[in-house]
Amino acid sequence: MSNLLDVKNLTKRYGEAAAVNGITFSIQQGHCFGLLGPNGAGKTTTIEMIEGITPISEGEILYKGTKQDQRFKNEVGIQFQSTALMDHLTVAEVLALFAGLYPQHTAIADLVQQCQLGEYLNRDAAKLSGGQRQRLLLALALINDPAIVFLDEPTTGLDPQSRRNFWDLVERIKAQGKTIVLTTHYMDEAQYLCDQLVIMDRGNIIAQGSPEALLAEHFHQVFVCLEVAALSEQQAKTLGAERHRDQWQIAANQVETTLNQLLAHNVALTSLQIRTPTLDDLFLKLTGHTLRD
Numbered sequence: 001m002s003n004l005l006d007v008k009n010l011t012k013r014y015g016e017a018a019a020v021n022g023i024t025f026s027i028q029q030g031h032c033f034g035l036l037g038p039n040g041a042g043k044t045t046t047i048e049m050i051e052g053i054t055p056i057s058e059g060e061i062l063y064k065g066t067k068q069d070q071r072f073k074n075e076v077g078i079q080f081q082s083t084a085l086m087d088h089l090t091v092a093e094v095l096a097l098f099a100g101l102y103p104q105h106t107a108i109a110d111l112v113q114q115c116q117l118g119e120y121l122n123r124d125a126a127k128l129s130g131g132q133r134q135r136l137l138l139a140l141a142l143i144n145d146p147a148i149v150f151l152d153e154p155t156t157g158l159d160p161q162s163r164r165n166f167w168d169l170v171e172r173i174k175a176q177g178k179t180i181v182l183t184t185h186y187m188d189e190a191q192y193l194c195d196q197l198v199i200m201d202r203g204n205i206i207a208q209g210s211p212e213a214l215l216a217e218h219f220h221q222v223f224v225c226l227e228v229a230a231l232s233e234q235q236a237k238t239l240g241a242e243r244h245r246d247q248w249q250i251a252a253n254q255v256e257t258t259l260n261q262l263l264a265h266n267v268a269l270t271s272l273q274i275r276t277p278t279l280d281d282l283f284l285k286l287t288g289h290t291l292r293d
């Protein structure tokens with residue numbers, strides 16, 4: 001598979017501080033590429049430099065092997081967080097207005113169906129729910145039938161059902177062969193949707209690869225979890241349990257051995273859960289802090 005975008009030594013400085021500090025990565029055609037990290041990591045600055053919205057301080061961005069030119073502008077779709085044009089128009093009017101900006105555009109009926117907007121066509125766009133609004137903004141990003149679509153934290157603030165619904169839409173867009181660039185601070189979202197990830201912290205890349213490869217590279221254990229009341233501090237120390245939010249967590253190479261140790265210490269196993277490592281665990285391991293800290 002060929003690279004659609006190559007980002008080399010990309011840097012953004014604001015005064016003395018580097019919001020993005022010489023990062024290098026590639027995005028393959030047809031992939032869902034995820035840019036992950038906590039608040040202030042530099043995700044938005046990075047994608048705004050790629051989109052051409054923010055000037056770069058140093059580095060190079062290549063689209064299909066050459067400097068970004070008019071072709072990139074024609075082939076990119078950006079899902080903005082909001083647009084002031086939406087405030088006094090219906091959903092149908094907003095779609096028609098944006099379609100009118102392009103000499104050729106995707107059929108509005110197709111977008112309406114794809115983004116599940118049929119029920120809301122006559123509704124004031126400012127009165128949509130969070131999930132409906134994100135679907136309209138997605139439809140606007142797709143209006144020029146782009147080859148590459150940028151989604152900047154598209155599910156922040158949505159309820160779990162709306163998030164899952166949005167993930168389904170993203171999968172369908174990907175199935176059409178489009179390349180997707182997603183920024184998110186939800187590790188589960190990245191794990192579910194992304195083929196390739198770059199994890200950023202404080203302007204730097206701290207890990208990159210597929211979610212599966214990153215987890216396989218960094219973890220060889222599963223986690224045995226127990227409610228806090230199940231272990232005394234002394235037992236936790238002896239068993240190598242660590243406090244993780246409202247649970248004790250034991251990293252186990254062999255689950256049977258850990259269970260036998262727990263039984264030998266007369267630990268009640270009623271709250272026992274066994275889980276595999278997630279990208280949240282990876283982030284904690286790499287940075288020493290959780291994404292939500």
Ligand SMILES: Nc1ncnc2c1ncn2[C@@H]1O[C@H](COP(=O)(O)OP(=O)(O)OP(=O)(O)O)[C@@H](O)[C@H]1O
Pocket residue numbers: 014018019037038039040041042043044045046185
């Ligand atoms: N215009 C600006 N002037 C000065 N500093 C800025 C500017 N824009 C961003 N920064 C700083 O650059 C750093 C990276 O910000 P950025 O918005 O790219 O992070 P982010 O990963 O997208 O975070 P979030 O998830 O909160 O959107 C932050 O420390 C931010 O304060």
